[in-house]
Amino acid sequence: MSEQFDFETLVDRRMQGSLRDSMTDPRLLEKGLPSFMAAEMDFPTAPCILDALRKRIDCGIFGFALCDKPYQDAVIRWMKMMRNWEIERDWIVPALGTIFSLSIAIRAFTAPGARVLIQRPVYDRYDQAIIRNERVPLDNPLILREDGHYEMDFDDLESKMALPDVTLMVLCNPQNPTGTVWKRDDLERLAELAVKHNVVVFSDEIYAEFCFLDEPVVPFAAIDAAKEIAISCTGLGKAFNFTGVNHANNLIPGAALREAFTTQRNRDHYGSIDPIAYTSVLAAYNSDGEWNRAVNQLVLKNGDLIRAFFRQYLPSVKVAPQEGAFTIWIDWRGLGLSDEQLFQLLEDKALIQTNHGSEYGNEGRGFCRMNIATPTVEIEKALQRLLEAAREAGLTSGK
Structure with missing residues (x-):
């Protein structure tokens, strides 16, 4: 191939x-x-993106772009094809990148000075986003098994979720840097704890197109029990080598959660979708994969x-x-x-x-x-x- x-x-x-x-x-x-x-x-x-961008450049118009029906249809199609996940169009909340999206969640769902759960070893930009937003990283370290696999320490996780100032957790799936793909059982157990302790889970899933298991990555927001507390953040960045174009789609089934996230996004002066990102999403997500x-x-x-x-x-x-x-x-x-x-x-x-x-x-x-x-x-x-x-x-x- x-x-x-x-x-x-x-x-x-x-x-x-x-x-x-x-x-x-x-x-x-x-x-x-x-x-x-x-x-x-x-x-x-991917060639499909390059071809679409050449046509966009020939058009010569780079005005504001909307999360319109063609855009939504492309995202819906891709999630079904690549992740076996049927989403609704109103779940799609674009933003200016993964860490920008995380920063929105930090400001929307935590108080200044609060602690935000992460699972080290983990991408260091999470720490950076938490600290820059005047919050404090709280570690729930992953457990390294003898066979080289990592697993979550659920006992430690629950004890930290129970702390009164902990209202947000950052999940990474596939996990960066270990390459671990969290299985449905892991995610269901995590969802149970998060719902019990009223903790929102921001799930960074930008590596999800790279999965070498028999089944695709399970989006956290696809877990039934998690739908009111889950944000699954996706995008072209890793899947299509597009990290420099600041764009992401946050898929948020819960109406109240989505409204709070969108309100904070707009406070942060989000304007519209980058026209380069718009054209590229349509080309990528309507491709055959x-x-x-x-x-x-x-x-x-x-x-x-x-x-x-x-x-x-x-x-x-x-x-x-x-x-x-x-x-x-x-x-x-x-x-x-x-x-x-x-x-x-x-x-x-x-x-x-x-x-x-x-x-x-x-x-x-x-x-x-x-x-x-x-x-x-x-x-x-x-x-x-x-x-x-x-x-x-x-x-x-x-x-």
């Missing part, structure tokens, strides 16, 4: 004002090597290469089960290295730049998150550099 799309050519990002390039080690840029940090793919978005399935195949292939490498040469290094997202979570603690030694090996010796696990909380020390939505040949070359560096350090087994 992936043969019809070019996933093997690195795109030149120079002179594009790339945030990712600004964070990339200059040694990599000089050598034309990709960075494996920051969750952006290394190839262009073949591009997304092809990207999934590439990500699985790259993940298989990495796991095979570690099994052969560095068996004490463990890769988390690849359930969702296009990043993988690698546990290096078996090497017995400090974080400083680990990233000296990766970055200085092997020229492999990833996100340090500590970015996601203390629970991430000794880990890294690696973006693998990149040409397979770049994964192969990076693993060869790592093999040479590990051999030089006396860390390898195998031939």
Whole structure:
């Protein structure tokens, strides 16, 4: 399937004002090597979007865009096709991105100084949004099992949901950075606790198109018991390599919750849908999904290469089960290295730049998150550099 799309050519990002390039080690840029940090793919978005944008540019009109019937129909179609979820058109509440949406929820459903539940290791921008809105992150740490899977600590979660100032929780599904996809049983138990303690759950589901299980990601707002307290935040950002266009759709079944969220959104001076986002949503969500399935195949292939490498040469290094997202979570603690030694090996010796696990909380020390939505040949070359560096350090087994 992936043969019809070019996933093997690195795109030149120079002179594009790339945030990712600004964070990339200059040694990599000089050598034309990709960075494996920051969750952006290394190839262009889907051809259907590019074709639609060319037509939009030829039209030359970039005025205000509405959440109108064609837009709603596209979102409804995509949710049914890709997530097996039938939604109503009035559930769709556009906003200017995932973290912007989270900030709306923080201001709408918590008081200044209140605590907001998160589950570390987790995306560090949640902390940032909570703190910038003058609230306090409250951690319900995930439990790492012996087999590399993560699970929720429901006893700890309930004790913290019961605190009087806790009225909002941030869920990430698929979970960033671990790649865990929360199953229906997990979500139903979470919904039961949230309803019991009157806690709103903001569920970040922007990686949901990347799911490698037999069933699609279950949207939290699709759980019957959660409908009055759930916000499922979706968008093109990760699914179509569209992170720089600030846009998201918040799917909110509960009428009272939706009204409160929309009121706060409008207080925050939300105007209209970005016309680039409008055109792109219609093109993407009316497509057949073949591009997304092809990207999934590439990500699985790259993940298989990495796991095979570690099994052969560095068996004490463990890769988390690849359930969702296009990043993988690698546990290096078996090497017995400090974080400083680990990233000296990766970055200085092997020229492999990833996100340090500590970015996601203390629970991430000794880990890294690696973006693998990149040409397979770049994964192969990076693993060869790592093999040479590990051999030089006396860390390898195998031939």
